[in-house]
Amino acid sequence: MKTFQRLLIIILFIHYSCANEDVLENNSQQESLKTKTELNVASRQGLKPIGTGVMMQAFYWDVPAGGTWWETVEGKVAQWSNAGIDAIWLPPVSKAQNGALSMGYDPFDYYDFGQYNQMGSLETRFGSKAELESLISSAHNAQLSVIADIVINHNSGGDIEPNPYTGIPYYTDFNPLSGKFFRSSSDFHPNNVRNSDSGVFGGFPDLSHSQPYVQDWLWKRSNSVAKYYKNVMGFDGWRFDYVKGFEPWVVKEWNKEVGGFSVGEYWDGNVNTLDWWATQAQSTAFDFACYYRMRDAFDGNNLNRLNDDMLWKRGGTKAVTFVTNHDTDEIYGGKMLAYAYILTHEGYPTIFYRDYEEWLSKERLNNLIWIHNNLAGGSTSILHVDNDEYVARRNGYNNNGLVVYINNSNSWQERWVETNWSSTRIKDFTGHSNWEPVTQAGKWVKIQAPPKSYTVWSPK
Incomplete structure (x- = not known):
């Protein structure tokens, strides 16, 4: 009473x-x-x-x-x-x-x-x-x-x-x-x-x-x-x-x-459910499909999972991408690779406070934020995926676009890829590689990535 x-x-x-x-x-x-x-x-x-x-x-x-x-x-x-x-x-x-x-x-x-x-x-x-x-x-x-x-x-x-x-x-x-x-x-x-x-x-x-x-x-x-x-x-x-x-x-x-x-x-890894909710609510949704696929890929060492469907692939304006949040609060070895993924791909990326301020390299995250804001425009073309390597191209929109190369193996890797640029000198904007190759007239070029790391290429 x-x-x-x-x-x-x-x-x-x-x-x-x-x-x-x-x-x-x-x-x-x-x-x-x-x-x-x-x-x-x-x-x-x-x-x-x-x-x-x-x-x-x-x-x-x-x-x-x-x-x-x-x-x-x-x-x-x-x-x-x-x-x-x-x-x-x-x-x-x-x-x-x-x-x-x-x-x-x-x-x-x-x-x-x-x-x-x-x-x-x-x-x-x-x-x-x-x-x-x-x-x-x-x-x-x-x-x-x-x-x-x-x-x-x-x-x-x-x-x-x-x-x-x-x-x-x-x-x-x-x-x-x-x-x-x-x-x-x-x-x-x-x-x-x-x-x-x-x-x-x-x-x-x-x-x-x-x-x-x-x-x-x-x-x-x-x-x-x-x-x-x-x-x-x-x-x-x-x-x-x-x-x-x-x-x-x-x-x-x-x-x-x-x-x-x-x-x-909407906490659900089913991309069809996420797409349904975002459409009905006329709102963006957190891309839990992307979250689960990245966890499998970078924590579970299976980059083939990045071929799976995700909300950002249904439309970048529907998806807010993230690596972890206050509910998951995870630490794992491939987390920087996951940030390299969401900060070079479509969707609206989110950075978790503790990753930025405590757990990961603020310098590396700031570099990826700059890459996202200045180079990561246009549609996405996946160029290569296997268990250890992932290469994708952003095709550019009011910018040059980029090519991101994620290497989850224990050694340096190299790969020929088709870029957006013909007869153009490019460089790695992460600083992980000092190569500055020139693309062929047909836009092909060889790029590289260090072990358990990533590179992001665009015209110099």
Whole structure:
């Protein structure tokens, strides 16, 4: 049973909400909010277009607690931008059930960015609202877009209440201190509209996107989660968590309402399923088919797997490619070869924070980012694949294109390949080979690659 004090607080918030709807409808505050929105929009006019560079996943699982992470990331955005990053993907930014310990994937109050004392803490694990706003501003000043991790399949942290649809009490009574998006049993499955959707996660209350009230608060209202995050907080795009749990029309409608870049986490190695979801949601998707094939190829020492189908091969604009992320968090010997693959091929590549800042060579990754941004244009032609060697050509689009040679064997390898260039001197832009051969009139040339490494060739 709730205490009298808790009831009083809730009654006051409900009364305030009913009387004023919310701060956007309060005339005295609407002008300052409008000004802030205009400043955010203006500050974003000079951003690099998302997809022209490389995305940085700016966190990993269990980053240091204590409210310092936003400051840590803010200290790196200028350096990342100079290296060729065009967007940063942040973890879920709102207060979750586990308060200062949570990584954000158990959301409670979508509008508490570390300014309300609830769920046992004032700040989130990552910091305060002011520190988040400072980070977003610094990222924009560095021409970087900021991607919000959106968790809308499930909620956590509600109080227990009777459930008229199941007859069993459950934790579906949500009374956030922000005063926005109160929820009750009818906003979760089962309810009077639907018994279930595509899936539940971890036993958490499963949010019902078929309820008009839920749609209003997630993306339709003037101060919906989507519009508040974009227009007030300054986010530029969306990473949708666990989209297996709800139908793709939800992402489609969200994007239609607010726009911005979006990518869905549909964790499935079946390229047909990924292609279906991306088409239905009208969004990009993480290329898990590519992830699994690369793991087989570079960790399992079988480059023939790179011949298999992947989402980027269905269309580069559908696929966000990655080598590892906060859920997989892997270290293996062929990881640099995997980055050489995604940073020379189609799709929008993502770099994992720990790979860049801790585990791999930042110099080598910066070199591959430069190659991606300056040479890796046009369609892809696979020139040769066997167990140890992989050679592919990017055919160029407003640039010269390239030839990438990945060698997973234990010795130097050489191979004749057909390039884009006739009678042209080329060089390896990675610095792994000092050859500078001249292509024949028929565009053929011999190139080489060192053991367990790669080279990338283009006109000198």
